[in-house]
Amino acid sequence: MSWEEFKPESFKSAETYTLKHLDAVMLHFFEDCVNCGLCEVNCPYTAAGEEYGPVEKAEPLRRIYRPHAQILPKLFPWLFGANSPKSKEELDKWVEKAYRCTNCGLCYVTCPFGIHSGEMIKVLRSYLARTGRIPTLLKMMIDTEASNTLLENEGLRKVWEGMIDRIKAEGVEFNKKNTKYLYLTSLAEVMMTPGSVLGAVKFFKKLNLDWTMPDKPLSMRAPIGSLAGDDEATTIVARRIHEYIKEINPEYVVLSDGGYPYTFFRFDLPRIVGEKPSYKVIHIVELVGEALREGRLKFKNAEEKVTWHSPCKMGRIGGLIDEPVEVLSKVSSNLVKLKSHGVFSKCCGGGGSIACIVPPTQQVMEKVMGVSIPITGSEKVFLDKLYRDMLVAGKAKVDEIRESGASTVVTACIGCFHTMGMTTQAFGVNVKLKMLSEFLAENLE
């Protein structure tokens, strides 16, 4: 199916699919909204248009659910807003809304009723994917990842093997079973923020840990299908990774990417693979924090003024809000917190796959992969507007960075890193962006 098509016959199976997500919690998200609109105040995309407020973006999913889950909307769909898209334009509008959400969770903590609109929008994306509306680049990544053929592309293979060669030089034993720590990186991390991977490796060596890592990428990042609501692809990849981890049998799985992979592996994986893991998932900042407390690590004092951008998935949704700040405060006596630091930390604007499908990223991917990504006219219009809106959505974070006066912004999510690269440049804020493990490794004593 292509972006240009409008196939009502696909709606039925798409509806059936989204209904699988209607559990008790989703029922609460769906039914208990009183439409007060408070979620709009913190959503990064409301700045790009009032039609992008969370309650507005979740409305299409409510329209899908109503006739199935409620009596009156089933009887009077026209009165209660219960319908599938009636035209291509309406479907396009739904897609536009669904891809103006980073699933950052700000609406969740802002809502007086604890409704996570982002989770609803994620399910809406899965509906849209089944009606043929899934961004081409995202679809390519999902398919390649699910079929485990990432390295069949020469460009991607070069990127990965280049990193593996550098790590080999550090004397790492790959895929070593029964180690205490398994370091899980991804192709995206190697490609976008190689310093993050090398920084993590430096820590494992410095702390003299019993560790290993895979010599092949297990995924593009975390199962990327989870961003588009593709449960089948997500489950395939998640199971594959889970089986690999079980085979290695580590005590800890360590991540340096604090974006959605952290939340995915730390909190979502048991639900997806259907079993409690025998291993603990931690972020490298937890490892570093522990080593600092035990006096096994020392840092030089970084001179520059540093600030910490808390990735939504690591902080608000992942629970590591103050840990990175505590660690960074040991590195820089010139650390300044951003104004919104904490549970309400502002979103960079590029999460939920947005930064990885906008035109500048497409161009990078085309260059790396040596292929031309086939985008139709409608999709190009959609992506161009998405990019403009992403810059608007990211402005609040850029303003905070500017206000902080920091010369270096440290983060731990490759999506945030990539997004802030685009947004700071767009708004003329000249800062150095560093991944956490990279920045810490640079300042190791």
Added chain:
Amino acid sequence: MDLLDFAIYVAPPLVVAIFLFGVGYRIGRYIFFWRRKPSALRRQRPLLKLFIGLIKTFLDPLIQGFKYRKGDFLGGLVALHILGVIPLIFLLGQHVAMFSYWIPFYLALRPLAIPSSITSSSLTALANVVPSSDMSWTFVNTVWGPLTVILNGDLLAILAIIGVSYKIGDKIVRLVHKLGNARIGDWYALVLLLAILVSGFMATHHLPSGETGTYRTVLGIHILLAELLVATLPFTKFWHFVFGYWYGKLHEWYDLKYNRGAL
């Protein structure tokens, strides 16, 4: 039998039955839709921090509203909820008397009863006038004392009417802006609430005339509309007061703070 007799002597059992059925239906759905799934290891956090986190979970939306949406905070939260419907429903003297009739232990709240008129404050604080009977006295001589200048039915009803009108205005603006989030349920809830408030205010003041039949009709309408609200509460957005708010914030706390440690 007029409207008032019907509202007082016929409708209540039916209203309670529909309400209880609705509560059972709504809660039952949550139980029916519940799925057991393997969950991740929770992040350990100190109990005290978790408790503070629980308080903050409930307070945070209020703070965010105050910071970023002052109109909504004043109109929707303060005028409509905090000073309007909540004290009016549960503490207005007439309502305390009515609830006490149905639920005897509600009488315990009698000292907190709010009088219907601002002149009650002069009765309690400024003038040495004793009400003509003990019954009215108990609903006038409250702990609020001079505070009845604010805490009286007239003022609170007006604030609630302003609050609900603000919300209706907000919905109209959203419609004009062609936004989808002005639902039929919003109109039902807001217009019904406005009708209850206005008819209650009118009944208290014997409007539109002091004639007994008219008074009984207006009061009957007020009580019937309130009964309609109670009966349909489980099926409308009023459900947020009984369940949605409490469950939602507790779930959020459990998910983000208790399980994930986002404190």
